[in-house]
Amino acid sequence: MTRVTRLAPSPTGSLHLGNARTFLATWAMARHGGWRVILRIDDIDTPRVKPGTIQGAMDDLRWLGIDWDGEPTIQTHRATDHAAAIAELIANQKVYPCICTRKEIELAASAPHAEDGGLVYPGTCRDRFASIALATAAAGRAPALRLPVPDQVFKFVDECAGERQFDLASEIGDFVIAKPDLSPAYQLACVVGDSAAGVTDVIRADDLLASVPRQVLIYDALGLADCVPRYTHVPLVVGEDGKRLAKRHGDSRIATYREIGVPPGRVRALLSRWLGIDCGDTITADEVKGRFDLRRVPREPIIFTAGDEAWLRSVN
Ligand SMILES: [Zn+2]
Known part of the structure; x- marks a missing residue:
C-alpha cells in the first residue's frame, strides 16, 4: 500500500521559515520513501481568505522545490x-x-x-x-x-x-x-480530510502534539480506528526568546527572501541544517531528499537566530 502524506498550509499568511521547514521535512520524507504527497489548504478557521494567499503558498512551496501530486484540495469545499x-x-x-x-x-x-x-x-x-x-x-x-x-x-x-x-x-x-x-x-475537518484522502502519515510541528489524542478519538468515534495515521512531530522553530516564530522575530517570510534575491538553495540550506542535514551554503531539493534522515532531526526546539537571518541576507 502506498503511503500518503499531506502539506496543509493555512491561507492566513505567507509561508515563513518555520512552516517551510516542516513542509520541507514532509516532502523529503515522502519523496525519499516514494509516498504520495497531497496539498490541502486548511482554511477552516479562516472564513475570509484573502485573494492570492493560496497561490502565494503554492508559489513559495514550488520556489523551495517542494512539489505535490494532483490538484490541491480546499478544506471549506468539503462541506458535504x-x-x-x-x-x-x-x-x-x-x-x-x-x-x-x-x-x-x-x-x-x-x-x-x-x-x-x-x-x-x-x-x-x-x-x-x-x-x-x-x-x-x-x-x-x-x-x-x-x-x-x-x-x-x-x-x-x-x-x-x-x-x-x-x-x-x-x-x-x-x-x-x-x-x-x-x-x-478544525480537529474534525482535519480527520475528515485526512481519512478521505487516505493519509497514512501526518508530519507537523510539535506544537500540535496535543491534537493527536483528539484526532484519534474522532477516528474512533467515526468507526475509522483502522485509518489512524502515523504521527511525526518535529520540533517547533522558535525565535531567540523561545517563542514560536512570529512577526516580532523579523520578516522571515519565504516571499520576502525570494523578493530580495536570496537564492532558494540558501534558504533550503538553513532549513536543512535545522533537520540535521550537514550542508554548506546551498543544497538542492534532490540532495535534501537523498540525505534526509528522521533519526538525525534534532529533538529540541530549533532557534532562528539573528545570525541565521544575517547569513541568509548576506548574499549580495
Ligand atoms: Zn457546556
Whole structure:
C-alpha cells in the first residue's frame, strides 16, 4: 500500500521559515520513501481568505522545490463530507450539546490550561441535555457539539517525538467538534480530510502534539480506528526568546527572501541544517531528499537566530 502524506498550509499568511521547514521535512520524507504527497489548504478557521494567499503558498512551496501530486484540495469545499461526519456522530450519540459561553468555561475550568494553551472544558454540559433541541430551547440559541473524552491516560509513540502521554480528563477535556452553526471545528475537518484522502502519515510541528489524542478519538468515534495515521512531530522553530516564530522575530517570510534575491538553495540550506542535514551554503531539493534522515532531526526546539537571518541576507 502506498503511503500518503499531506502539506496543509493555512491561507492566513505567507509561508515563513518555520512552516517551510516542516513542509520541507514532509516532502523529503515522502519523496525519499516514494509516498504520495497531497496539498490541502486548511482554511477552516479562516472564513475570509484573502485573494492570492493560496497561490502565494503554492508559489513559495514550488520556489523551495517542494512539489505535490494532483490538484490541491480546499478544506471549506468539503462541506458535504463534514456535515455527513457530524450527522453520523450525532446519530450515534458520540457527541453532546454544550451551551456554555467562553466566560462560563473560564470561570468553571478547574484545570487552568491545556498544554497547547486552550482551556480544559470541565464537562459542565455532559449528561445535561437529552437532545440538541432541548439544549437549544434552554439556551435560546444553538449549542456547540463536544466529544466526551474518557477518564484515562492516552499513550502513543510519535515517530520523532517518541513516547508521549496525555491525561485526557485534566489535559485535554471534552472538545468541540462542531460549532453552533454545525460547521466543523478544525480537529474534525482535519480527520475528515485526512481519512478521505487516505493519509497514512501526518508530519507537523510539535506544537500540535496535543491534537493527536483528539484526532484519534474522532477516528474512533467515526468507526475509522483502522485509518489512524502515523504521527511525526518535529520540533517547533522558535525565535531567540523561545517563542514560536512570529512577526516580532523579523520578516522571515519565504516571499520576502525570494523578493530580495536570496537564492532558494540558501534558504533550503538553513532549513536543512535545522533537520540535521550537514550542508554548506546551498543544497538542492534532490540532495535534501537523498540525505534526509528522521533519526538525525534534532529533538529540541530549533532557534532562528539573528545570525541565521544575517547569513541568509548576506548574499549580495
Ligand atoms: Zn457546556
